[in-house]
Amino acid sequence: MRRKNINYSKEHSRFLARNRRKKFFVLSMQICILVVILGLWEILSYFNVINTLIFSSPSRILNTIGSLYSSGELFYHIGITLYETLLGFAISTALGLLIAILLWWSETLRKILDPYIVVLNSLPKIALGPIVIIWFGAGMQSIVVICVLITIIITIISMLNAFRSCEQDKILLMKSMGANKFQILLKLILPASVPQFISVLKISIGMSWVGSIMGEYLISSAGLGYLIVYGSQIFRLDLVMASTLILCILASIMYLIVSFIEKLVNKKRS
């Protein structure tokens, strides 16, 4: 419990002050590194020490984002990528969880499918890109499918491991109370695996971004991945850098949202 308005001893006050100073130092250094890199980058490009055509500059990146915004293109491209990522993330999470449940349910099915999962896990999924495009067409469906392919295996493997690591004594306890397999799944296996599920979400949200951007690299006419490819093709590094920056911000926001949910869950349990 947090204690407030309490007269601490001098030693404890010194400890708290030291802790605050340390935190402040870490934060200042983090900001300093960013400011120095951006500042140096801007100065070097301003005085033409580096070629802005190849390296761009912070101000040019901001201008590009500004012009994308004023032309209405910014949120259009963000929206497309966000939609593909979230759709791929949702499908792979739901489908991955369902497959993991089926594999936990049937030991025989798990043994039968084990070699296929191992092969799919080790295969660079992007190699399947051309096949996916032929099967699902040169549109958003293919991008979402690539996104799902990249993300789903990690969800299946991690969740299956979580389900199987549930303590046997807890299962025995439920069986001794007369629980059937469905009740064991619903009342024990799934709730016990919530922390691992959130860890998987943290990984798969990142993988979904990889999937949607890779998909857009292969086949797309809109989205942040498309802007990056298009910008590099016409040698507009401002566009490439601006899109990458937006991508960084969006991916960080999503990661923070999942981390926040994780904190809430852990707070309740630990």
Added chain:
Amino acid sequence: MEHLLNIDNVSLIYHTLTDETLAIESISMYADENEFISVVGPSGCGKTTLLSLISGVITPSSGKITLRGQPISEAKNKTGYMFQRDHLFEWRTVWQNIKLGPEIVGDKSPETTKYLDGLLSKYGLQDFKHKYPKHLSGGMRQRVALIRTLALRPELLLLDEPFGALDYQTKKVVIQDVNDIISREQKTSILVTHDIGEAASLSDRIIVLSHRPSVVKKVFTSKLRSIPLIEERKKTREYQELIDEIWKELI
């Protein structure tokens, strides 16, 4: 007289790809109403396996286990299990934890709710009803675990080293608590333990098993349960003699 629990010539063989192991060989034993029985034996002799057989979770290779004359496989929810660790579900409150059994069997009756509420009050847990297990001390957690086991009103309690994971102080309190609760609720119990002190101080009968394949080596009887306090039981001469005799059988 018919016993509450009857184990008649039960054997169990484990099958693996390379071998088959005779884990339990022709064990016969019984338990009567309100009796507290302890099973002691060398490590790995199959004490826990015996409890799994009695609970009906595993089926014997041969022999018969009956509870009130009914085959154990048909006697659903008549046995309650308590383990070394409390195995409380951290995501459930105390109330939700003790309601687990009734939830599983679909018992939503007001009588059960009243019975559980009564147990919580009787054993000093009413104030913690809506708290999560993380808020409880080790002793309180074991008490909740025992109430959860009692929730389905089992006829037979199976206690698998329930004091094994506790520190010395907590253990002293929990052993007394468990003894009192079982006596007051008039439950027949079978305790599996490696601690002969626990067995001697808590039981009406102590069954000593041999090395694997385990057979019943010797059965001791005790009258110490008539003394209410466990610590007082331990001060008696009968307790010391019992310990010595059990020890001789084990070494």
